[in-house]
Amino acid sequence: xxxxxxxxxxxxxVNVAPETPLLWVLRDxxxxxxxxxxxxxxxxxxxxxxxxxxxxxxxxxxxxxxxDAPIVTIEGLSADGNHPLQRAWVExxxxxxxxxxxxxxxxxxxxxxxTPHPTDAEIDVAMSGNLCRCSSYTRIRAAIHEAAAxxxxxxxxxxxxxxx
Amino acid sequence: MRLTRRSFFELSAMAGGxxxxxxxxxxxxxxxxxxxxLLSPDAFVRIAPDGIVTIVAKSPEIGQGIRTSLxxxxxxxxxxxxxxxRIEPANLDEAVYGSQGAGGxxxxxxxxxxxxxxxxxxxxLLVTAAARRxxxxxxxxxxxxxxxxxxxxxxxxxxxxxxxxxxQLPPPDPATLRFKDPKDxxxxxxxxxxxxxxxxxxxxxxxxxxxxxxxxLHAAYHRCAVFGGRVKSANLDVIRKLPGVRYAFVLxxxxxxxTIVPYEIGLASGVAIVADSWYQAQQARKQLKVDWIxxxxxxxxxxxxxxxxxxxxxxxxxxxxYSEGDVTKTLASANxxxxxxxxxxxxxxxxxxxxxxxxxxxxxxxxxxxxxxxxGSGKHLVSQALQIxxxxxxxxxxxxGGGFGRRLMNDYxxxxxxxxxQVPAPVKLLxxxxxxxxxxxxxxxxxxxxxxxxxxxxxxxGWQQRLVTFGDGDHYASGAGIDAAEFxxxxxxxxxxxxxxxxxxxxxxxxxxxxxNAYAFVIQSFIDELANAAGKDPLEFQLALLxxxxxxxxxxxxxxxxxxxxxxxxxxxxxxxxxxxSDWANRSKTAGSGKGMGIAAHFCHLGYFAIVAQVSVNAxxxxxxxxxxxxxxxGSQLVNLSGAEAQVQGxxxxxxxxxxxxxxxxxxxxxxxxxxxNPMMRLRQIPKIEIGWVKTEYSPTGLGEPALPPVLPAIxxxxxxxxxxxxxxxxxARSGFHxx
Numbered sequence: 001x002x003x004x005x006x007x008x009x010x011x012x013x014v015n016v017a018p019e020t021p022l023l024w025v026l027r028d029x030x031x032x033x034x035x036x037x038x039x040x041x042x043x044x045x046x047x048x049x050x051x052x053x054x055x056x057x058x059x060x061x062x063x064x065x066x067x068d069a070p071i072v073t074i075e076g077l078s079a080d081g082n083h084p085l086q087r088a089w090v091e092x093x094x095x096x097x098x099x100x101x102x103x104x105x106x107x108x109x110x111x112x113x114x115t116p117h118p119t120d121a122e123i124d125v126a127m128s129g130n131l132c133r134c135s136s137y138t139r140i141r142a143a144i145h146e147a148a149a150x151x152x153x154x155x156x157x158x159x160x161x162x163x164x
Numbered sequence: 165m166r167l168t169r170r171s172f173f174e175l176s177a178m179a180g181g182x183x184x185x186x187x188x189x190x191x192x193x194x195x196x197x198x199x200x201x202l203l204s205p206d207a208f209v210r211i212a213p214d215g216i217v218t219i220v221a222k223s224p225e226i227g228q229g230i231r232t233s234l235x236x237x238x239x240x241x242x243x244x245x246x247x248x249x250r251i252e253p254a255n256l257d258e259a260v261y262g263s264q265g266a267g268g269x270x271x272x273x274x275x276x277x278x279x280x281x282x283x284x285x286x287x288x289l290l291v292t293a294a295a296r297r298x299x300x301x302x303x304x305x306x307x308x309x310x311x312x313x314x315x316x317x318x319x320x321x322x323x324x325x326x327x328x329x330x331x332q333l334p335p336p337d338p339a340t341l342r343f344k345d346p347k348d349x350x351x352x353x354x355x356x357x358x359x360x361x362x363x364x365x366x367x368x369x370x371x372x373x374x375x376x377x378x379x380x381l382h383a384a385y386h387r388c389a390v391f392g393g394r395v396k397s398a399n400l401d402v403i404r405k406l407p408g409v410r411y412a413f414v415l416x417x418x419x420x421x422x423t424i425v426p427y428e429i430g431l432a433s434g435v436a437i438v439a440d441s442w443y444q445a446q447q448a449r450k451q452l453k454v455d456w457i458x459x460x461x462x463x464x465x466x467x468x469x470x471x472x473x474x475x476x477x478x479x480x481x482x483x484x485x486y487s488e489g490d491v492t493k494t495l496a497s498a499n500x501x502x503x504x505x506x507x508x509x510x511x512x513x514x515x516x517x518x519x520x521x522x523x524x525x526x527x528x529x530x531x532x533x534x535x536x537x538x539x540g541s542g543k544h545l546v547s548q549a550l551q552i553x554x555x556x557x558x559x560x561x562x563x564x565g566g567g568f569g570r571r572l573m574n575d576y577x578x579x580x581x582x583x584x585x586q587v588p589a590p591v592k593l594l595x596x597x598x599x600x601x602x603x604x605x606x607x608x609x610x611x612x613x614x615x616x617x618x619x620x621x622x623x624x625x626g627w628q629q630r631l632v633t634f635g636d637g638d639h640y641a642s643g644a645g646i647d648a649a650e651f652x653x654x655x656x657x658x659x660x661x662x663x664x665x666x667x668x669x670x671x672x673x674x675x676x677x678x679x680x681n682a683y684a685f686v687i688q689s690f691i692d693e694l695a696n697a698a699g700k701d702p703l704e705f706q707l708a709l710l711x712x713x714x715x716x717x718x719x720x721x722x723x724x725x726x727x728x729x730x731x732x733x734x735x736x737x738x739x740x741x742x743x744x745x746s747d748w749a750n751r752s753k754t755a756g757s758g759k760g761m762g763i764a765a766h767f768c769h770l771g772y773f774a775i776v777a778q779v780s781v782n783a784x785x786x787x788x789x790x791x792x793x794x795x796x797x798x799g800s801q802l803v804n805l806s807g808a809e810a811q812v813q814g815x816x817x818x819x820x821x822x823x824x825x826x827x828x829x830x831x832x833x834x835x836x837x838x839x840x841x842n843p844m845m846r847l848r849q850i851p852k853i854e855i856g857w858v859k860t861e862y863s864p865t866g867l868g869e870p871a872l873p874p875v876l877p878a879i880x881x882x883x884x885x886x887x888x889x890x891x892x893x894x895x896x897a898r899s900g901f902h903x904x
Contacts, residue, residue, distance in 0.1 A: 016441075017407065024443040028382065033374040034367015036565070038516050039597040043839040046516055074367035086365040093357040093806040096814055097227030098364035098371075099516045099565030105365060124848035131839065133516040133566045134227045135817030136810065137847040 003067050007032070008076025018064035023047045025063045026073060034074035034102050038131070045130030048103035049073050055107045074102035077109060084147035085109055092143045096134035104130050108144050117148050208254075209238060209286045215310055215324035217244045222254045222261040223271050224537050225360070226567030227814075228868045229807030230271045232359045234279055236804055240351040241283025241344060244323070245310035251359040256539045256559035264561070266537045267572050267674065269769035269866030272803060276864050284341040292336075293329035294321065309350070346801055355806040360563060372535035372562040375522045377590040381410055382442035383583050384449050385593055387434040389602055390832035391670045392419050392459030394433040399453045403437060406451060408444030412437050415582050418549065421459045423636045423667035428545055428573055432603065436583045442594050462832030463670040466509075466609075469829070472666050473507075473611040473632040481630055481662030483638040485648035486719055489658030494626035498617025502697050506614060506686040508894040509826040511607035511675055512842060517565020518600045519576035522592040523584035529556045530584070534577045535564035542574030546581045568818075569674035573605050601842070602834040605673025606827055608634055608644035612686045617658075622698030624709065626658040629687075634672060635665040642671070643678040647719070650683055651730060651767070652691070654720025655712040670829070676815070677869035680768035681822060684873030685880065685894065688764035692881040693890060702763050702881065703743050710736045730767045734797050737858050738774040739765050742795040745856050746776035756888055758782065762881025764874040771870030772797040772858075775816075775878035777851075781886045786904035787896070789851040789879060792816050794871055796855070799862040811867040812855050819875030821845045824903055826895045849903055 005012045005025070014029050021040075026032045026049075035058055038046030042057040049058045050072040077083045081090075085105050088094075095101045104127070111118055111126040118126065123144055132140065208220040219238050225231035235251045238244075254261055262278075287307055294312040295302040298319060306313045313320045346352070363370050388394065395414045403412040417433025435454060439445035464472070495501055521534040530552050536542045539559050547554045564571055580593040595603070610633050617626035634641040646663065653661055675681060695705035710732040714721035723729040743749065743763065751761045758781050765774035776793040794812050802808045821844040828835045836842040880891040883901065891899045 020441075020443055024441060028441040028443065031376050032367070033369045033376070036371075036516075037373065037518070037594070039839055041597065041838055044516065074365070077366075081362050081366040089365045090357055090361045093355070093361065093810065095227075095358060095361055095364045096229070096810055097225075097516070097564060097566045098358075098360065101364050102367050128846040128848040131516065131844055131846070133514060133568075133844060135814040135821070135845060135850070137817060137845070137850045138813045138853055139810070140847060141850075 003063055005063070005067060005071060006069070007071045008073060009070070014063070016063060019062045021059050022049065022061045022063050022066055022071070023058040026058065032073055032075055036099055036102060038100070043131075044100070045103040045107060046100050048106045048130065050106050050110055053110060053113055055110045072106070074106060077105065083109065084151040085112065085143065088143040088146040088150070092139050092146060094136055094139040094143050096136050100130060100132045104132065104140055108140075108147070111144070112148060112151060116151065118144065209242065209282060211286070211323050211327040213324045213327060215322040216248055216250055217242065217310065217323065218250045218252055220254045221251050221359070222264055223275070224264065224266040224535065224539065224561055224564060224567070225253070226266055226535070226537055226564040226571060228266065228271075228567070228811065229358055229804060230266060231563070232356060233803040233807055234271065234275055235359070236351050236356060237276065237279035238283040240349055241280045242287045243307040243309065246351050246356065248310050253561060253563075256543060256561055258540045264540055266567065267569065269771065269868040269870060272864055272866040273770055280343050281338055281341055284343055285336050285338065288336045288341065289330040289333050290323055290326055292333055293326045297326060297329060353802050353805055356804050357806065370563045371517055371565050372522070372533060373517055373520050373565070373594065375533040375562065375592060377522065377524065380522070380590040380592055381438050381440065381587060382445050383436055383438045383580070383591050383593040384442065384445035384596070385434050385436050385579050385583065386449055386452055386454065387432040387599070387603055388456045388458075389834070390456070390458055390462050391425075392421050394457045395435060396455040396457045398435045398455070400435070403448050403452055406444070406448040408440040409448045410438050410440065411587055412448070413586060421461055421669065423669070424639055424641050425669065425671040427605070427642050427673065428541070429575060429671055431549065431578055431582055432575065438583065438587055438591055442592070446596065458832070459669065461667070461669045463668060463829055465830045466828040469609065469666070476632045476664040476666060477611065477613045477630055479664065482664045484660060484662040485646065486653055487660040488715055488718065491626050491628045491658040491660045494658035495615055495617045495628060498626055499620045500618040500697055501615065502618070502693055503615045504690060504693060504890070504892055506612040506689065506892045508610055508682050508685060509828070510609045511822060511825055512601055512604045512827050512836070513568045513570035513675055514600065514839070514842070514844065515564070515566035515568060515570050518595040518597060519570070520592065520594040521577045521580035522590060523580040524590035525584045529558070530581060531558045531560070532577060532581060533560040533562055534574075534580070535562040535571060536574050536577055537564070537567045537569070537571040538574060542577040545574050545578055549578060550581055550585060568676045569678060570604065572674055575603070597839070598837040601837045605642065605671045607675035607678070607681065608641055608672040610644065610682055614686070614690045616690070616694055618694065618698050622700055624652070624656050624694060627652060627656040628660045629662070631663045633663055633665055634668040636667060637665060638663070640665065641668055642673050643675070644672055646679060646683060647728075649719035649723050649728070649730065651687060651720070652709050654714035654718030655709055676818065677768055677872045680766060680869070680873040681819070681876070684764065684766040685876040688766065688874060688877030689880045689890070689892065692762065692764070692877065692884065696884070703739060703748055706739060706763070706765065707736055727770060734772045734858070734860060735765050735767055735774075738772045738795045738797050739763070741856055741858050742774040742776050742793050745795065745854060746778075746793040748776060753885070758886050760882045760885025760887070762878045762883070762885055764877035764881060766870070766874040768873060769869045770798070770865035771867065773871045773874050775874040777875070777878040777882040779879060779882040779886055781883060781901075782904065785901045787879070787883060787901055788904050789820060791852040791854070792875065792878070793854045794856070795858060796867070796871060797858040797860050798867055798870070799860055799864040801864045802857065803864060808867050809855055812871040813853050815869070815871035816853055816875050817845050817850055819872045820849070820879070820903060823876055823879065824895050824897070845903070
């Protein structure tokens with residue numbers, strides 16, 4: 001079945017079974033590998049993408065359900081890694097193994113888009129669904145604060161490509 | 165570290181100018197244990213005419229930061245401009261790079277000297293070339309940030325300008341190399357962000373799972389849930405007709421039932437499903453019906469193992485690792501005797517990137533893409549199993565989405581190779597999360613039966629410790645043995661450390677700080693119990709034990725491998741410093757207040773760490789770890805300040821995860837198959853962390869592991885201080901507690 005997707009403001013047509021999870025369409029069909037497979041059960045957050053500006057588990061999302069929605073993956077969060085969160089992640093050396101970080105950054109991007117200057121408690125609520133096996137949490141928190149302090153137009157940068 | 169023979173350098177001109185330096189060191193004095201064999205004597209540096217320095221990172225990156233930190237060591241001695249350094253990961257080529265494993269926190273200690281030699285030799289060649297170009301004595305040429313300087317004539321040039329000349333020079337004698345004074349370091353010891361970070365945050369392909377090749381197919385592999393089970397028959401005809409499925413076949417497997425399961429198990433019997441996409445392979449797997457031949461001795465249930473452990477504890481020990489004095493008599497007559505039983509469960513590794521490998525068999529050659537911690541051993545394994553000469557096997561080393569010891573084993577690589585051998589296309593094998601849970605090499609569970617005696621002054625005069633573990637007689641399952649020198653061995657006049665073993669029929673393995681991640685919990689908690697029984701401050705009590713000389717001839721006085729001998733002063737100094745930064749002396753000591761602080765220390769993987777934890781415990785026994793102070797001694801120099809602190813932060817929080825996790829067995833099967841059944845810490849649960857360092861004269865050592873073990877007992881001791889309740893059984897839930 002041919003399904004049209006809008007990913008990072010670009011149109012793609014894929015021919016897959018409608019129930020195929022978005023994660024596997026991204027990875028195996030479009031070879032956009034920034035979105036990671038961690039559990040396939042929505043429990044770890046490694047596969048998080050933004051749909052309409054909100055974090056969604058792509059491993060549990062049938063591709064047919066998001067045919068009309070604007071999808072943002074880590075590859076499309078910014079043109080060249082210059083989103084305030086991406087810069088803060090590099091500056092504070094957040095990644096250890098790095099495998100969960102695309103999901104962490106996109107979840108944080110949605111947080112900042114709606115809450116430009118989050119408190120620790122707000123970060124706790126927004127980020128506690130994303131597991132980091134290396135436990136880089138101390139720096140994830142610090143980097144979100146850092147990005148919040150440095151974003152000039154949070155609404156437009158953090159939800160880039162995700163507005164309807 | 166001493167070289168056993170002369171080292172030598174090879175040098176060759178690079179196409180397009182510049183030079184390539186290859187340092188070959190003869191095998192360094194080989195150590196006994198597996199981890200210490202991970203020696204790495206070679207490295208490469210390339211300097212292009214434009215001054216860009218490319219440094220090859222030889223060791224597997226699993227999140228420990230080694231791909232950044234080893235090149236930093238070279239760059240420092242080379243006096244390179246870090247901003248002009250490019251880092252390139254190596255492929256597996258142990259003839260060139262030496263051992264390319266990552267384990268046991270040994271990459272830093274084993275590479276500290278060779279990496280500095282590489283950098284220093286490269287710098288020396290550039291200096292010689294510049295001196296000749298300028299017609300000045302070499303002694304007048306200095307370097308700084310990728311430039312050569314001749315101060316008196318006010319001349320300077322970039323490394324790239326003279327790199328081609330340097331390539332023509334004879335390599336320097338390593339014995340003549342000089343190293344920088346650490347006070348002049350501009351790269352080492354500073355905060356450097358990881359070399360792959362931009363790729364990580366922009367989603368570029370990096371990891372094993374990110375390998376995509378033209379025409380590649382995707383494989384799922386279905387093994388028996390009972391370890392050692394074999395396929396009798398399967399409905400392959402049905403599977404082959406399902407959407408996207410190209411091949412489905414049975415692999416017989418090579419696992420032999422043994423009481424001690426080897427580190428590398430060989431091939432597990434199973435059904436391979438190869439499809440156009442992994443999702444299709446997994447969907448087809450749901451229709452799979454397999455008739456299994458179960459192994460003759462399926463692994464016992466956790467309940468049975470626990471019952472047997474307690475029965476064994478009542479019988480004489482199988483093996484005594486070390487004893488001195490007369491512990492039985494001492495305990496019978498001691499002023500006070502403290503007795504406690506400790507236990508901890510099996511744990512899984514749960515790397516966030518599930519195990520995977522890509523393999524392509526063509527023209528008699530095998531090409532493999534994998535993110536193993538131990539790729540050299542994987543290549544050997546594949547070569548032996550499939551009868552393909554190692555010269556015909558290429559292994560590409562990818563960044564790993566976590567290691568923690570899981571990727572020391574290469575079972576996924578072997579499976580991918582077997583599958584690829586039957587398929588005329590590249591194949592990526594990917595494990596599901598459930599596969600990853602139920603086919604792990606688990607941290608061994610263990611039971612410790614502790615007894616100690618105090619004299620009227622509260623001094624420890626007798627210590628008896630029985631470990632009931634897995635193995636056969638005095639042969640232990642992987643990660644299930646204990647060192648005869650384990651503290652306080654040798655420091656108690658009447659002492660006995662003994663073991664009893666039971667067979668397991670299941671694979672165990674190394675989990676971050678293997679052995680120590682369990683024993684530190686037991687021993688440092690029990691010492692806290694003794695301090696409490698003696699009415700002494702736990703810090704002072706521990707320092708008093710450390711102030712005792714180890715008995716002459718005891719393993720603690722003279723470890724078979726010298727560097728594993730505990731240096732009591734180093735352990736005491738990290739304890740004193742952590743007490744200082746946590747203001748231990750002025751802590752609130754209101755019993756039953758629900759708030760408390762605990763202290764613990766441990767030496768492992770050549771590093772010393774002391775931890776103070778501060779907790780609050782609510783009425784329903786929910787523990788909040790509010791703050792953790794950590795002080796480490798890993799020698800004279802931190803390599804990357806950022807990586808060092810990250811490893812400590814990660815170790816502290818991982819230790820908390822260890823305290824709440826448990827893998828159990830029933831009917832021969834692992835019962836946990838998903839993250840929610842074996843939870844790791846979440847961001848909202850993390851404590852504040854403060855880190856301090858004690859610098860000593862010793863050669864720098866690694867940080868992947870040593871900070872983790874003392875965290876568990878520090879938290880347990882803090883819970884005791886807060887509640888008067890002692891945590892002796894892990895996970896926390898089995899002691900009635902939980903993290904909030």
